Amino acid sequence: MSEACDVLAREPYVVPGQGLNVPRIRQDFPILRQRVHGKPLIYLDNAATTQKPQSVIDALRRFYEEDCSNVHRGVHQLSERATQTYEEARAKAQRFINAAESREIIFVRGATEAINLVAASYGRANVGPGDEIIISAMEHHSNIVPWQLLCQEKGARLRVVPISDRGEIIMEEFEKLLNERARLVAIVHVSNALGTVNPVKTIIQMARARGIAVLIDGAQAVPHMPVDVQDLDCDFYAFSGHKVYGPTGIGILYGKAAFLEAMPPYQGGGDMISSVTFEKTLFNSLPYKFEAGTPNIAGAIGLGAAIDYIRSIGLEPIAAHESALLAYATKALSQVRGLRIIGTAPKKAGAISFVLDCAHPHDIGAILDWEGVAIRTGHHCAQPVMERYGVPATARASFALYNTKAEIDVLVQALGKVIEVFS
């Protein structure tokens, strides 16, 4: 590392009065130093996955180099160290979303598995023929399909709250669906395709006042804003580690202890039992009842390191930085000829979806890639959203703490090249 870099490395992450020290933060992300097609990489696909800081990469390497062993089993030194670090990561996740107890934090593969766990365990035990499950029209496929499968199995009905042209849940319609047949509300906190921040606290209050359980899909929320599950008072909250600067293949299901205690196991196997005979098995206590088999130990430890990293910077300054980027990008993109933003809710976070009248999103993505700009193009695993707005696909730029206004300027210039080629 050069002398200048050494000096930078000693600077604080947040400069009082100025916000995030982005050059300092970018130093922590080795992947951002590369060039793509000869151009500096501009990574604007953070809603798909975020890049990882050096501390997360180091935590993974340290586990495999120094502590690698199985958890909750061995009496030897390595296993004790691995177990301790693994359980510390659970406590970090607990503090991160302010859960009341660490046993309310279940390690899963990601938000998708978290939702499947609730559908398979809570859903099978509590949803019957004629019952209803309420989702919104802006859900990711991961918060649609598990409920469809459950409804098919149980003869229950999936109800969908419509969204407005701006991309907001129509609350009057939501209220109408809260009838005596409704058993569960499953709603996304922040939409991956539109960027809308939903009024989840109000949604939770309305549902719980009628005794209906609520699951919040927080995959796109936790990277961008402080989340407090006790304040929200949701029954379940799901998120993925890799969208919050952690590794892939690890995520969190938060569930209120009373719910998790009453739920049957999700998968059977090792670690989730307290005793097994061929006649009868006694299940382990929380959270282990829901963690059958050897877990993704390194992933959990990596997620713990990611949470440490975010907390060392602070979610408030991160949110302020990203909100400024979003406002800047919205203004800049609105001035691009023939560009239409899909999703114009007043409260948004993290992402902007758009279409160009002269080029298909796939072609936009290909030309931007050539300029070093990585964005997502396609249906964003939210085909019903695409149908709602009458587009086959969109291009989506999504932001993280290491992005800059200068990068958005390059995005806009690159869109100029797209228009040059296709008009």
Add this chain to the structure above:
Amino acid sequence: MSDLREIYQEVILDHNKKPRNFHKLERANRLAQGHNPLCGDTVIVYALVENGIVKDIAFEGAGCAISTASASMMTEAVKGKTLEEAEALFCRFHALLTACQSPSEVSKEASLGKLAAFAGVREFPIRVKCATLAWHTLQAALKNQSEPVSTE
């Protein structure tokens, strides 16, 4: 942008902007639907086959420039050909996009005509499906397959 021009050649941009035979074919006796679930591209290929010859052909759908231009240029290339010639053309086109030979060798040997413009797509493996969707759909239509074609 020089390398990008390899994939977005003038003839491809032209067919994307003004797709040929882009309509429903009322008197079609063969029809198939194609879908690329990864990007949402859809295509319907209509053909009128008489005495083993593709007398007329048209398509409808929505897709990226590569997929639209490929469908458009396919209809021009296949019209008037026998079923065997159409099949052989698809094989050569597919080889152009996936074979190990250099694009110039393939195009020369196979005399693909305008279709050789798609040689640049082989450098972008993810786009090969865009370029072949209409062709797979045509093949299904000519074989009278009732199941929609999927690239996955």
